[in-house]
Amino acid sequence: MTEATPLWEVFIRPRNGLAHKHCGSLHAADEVLALNAARDVYTRRGEGVSIWVVPSAAITASDPDQAAENFEPTADKIYRHPTFYEIPEDVGHM
């Protein structure tokens, strides 16, 4: 089997004022080549003004099997939302 080149995740900032957003992955031997390849592959039509490349191996992801216990409890904590509180209309916008 051929030796694999490391995998990188690519994040692009579409324009200043917006956050970098994940747009895909690529293989490259190091960060310099990863940036070059990301420019060639993911910004051919003015998609961005800034690129981040991150080694995929550096990402720790939450376990999808634990999605229920991780994220479902927020659904019943309705008191975290502004609409939970009754303020008379006379008070005006709040």
Place this chain on the structure above:
Amino acid sequence: MYSQGLIGADSTTEETPEFLARFQARIDAEEKIEPNDAMPEGYRRTLVRQIGQHAHSEIVGMLPEGNWITRAPSLKRKAALLAKVQDEGGHGLYLYAAAETLGVSREEMTEELHAGKAKYSSIFNYPTLSWADIGTIGWLVDGAAIMNQIPLCRCSFGPYARAMIRVCKEESFHQRQGYEIVMTLARGTPAQREMAQDALNRWWWPSLMMFGPHDADSEHSDQSMAWKIKRFSNDELRQKFIDATVPQAEFLGLSVPDEDLKWNEEKNGYDHGEIDWSEFWRVVKGGGQMNVDRIRDRKAAWDNGAWVREAARAHAAKRATRKQAAE
């Protein structure tokens, strides 16, 4: 972004009836499946095969067109063709990356292609004989690819769907630049017109074959529809393509090489002649004019590029050591 952890990992799931029912319920609810989610082995295998074939098609598809870059008739056409072929390389990369999220490596997929174990679209086993072929490929071959790819933007597997959205955005330029080439020829000298007609004659039927066998003879169709990997059947997509393309040929004053082609008012679409399926299967099984050349060229590109990959890795290792020493 999950593949590093998944390559070679044990991804087996216990496929109890309850598990399968729960999975199907998620699909039916139009939920997207993401790489780390539990999925039936068949779903994973189908996607690895399909996305892999799709990726190989993008890469092998660079060869017939790359053949004409140095012979494009003007700087404008050359720049456009170069940009198109570069896009196809990008499409291959998005797709390999999507397949890798399922636990297979790009190197493994490449080795399967070179060993003749993985397929790619048979359309690329036809030769590009004249400049008119480049226009016709953009118009018909990219046109057929777009028909296939638009429903894939809603595929149940998240990474594949996301890759397809990017690909579709880029494809429309491919089809338009192709049609413009054919239009220029069709409005040119009699000889140029003849070139355009000759290219249409050769590419029409193979383009129809790109949608695959008739629904009744299509091996993986039903399950793929149930899993929402596929949204339309082969014949449905082929019909859409014919209905969209015939008027475009008429506009150019070119004739579609099918004597049985006829508007059917009742079904609001065209009836067409029977496809030569023996040719289809012959080319799929390796008997096309260019099958041998395409794999030979891909292997050569891979082998001749090996020193670049090795040098890049050696350089990266050297820099890493130096950096460590400095810390």
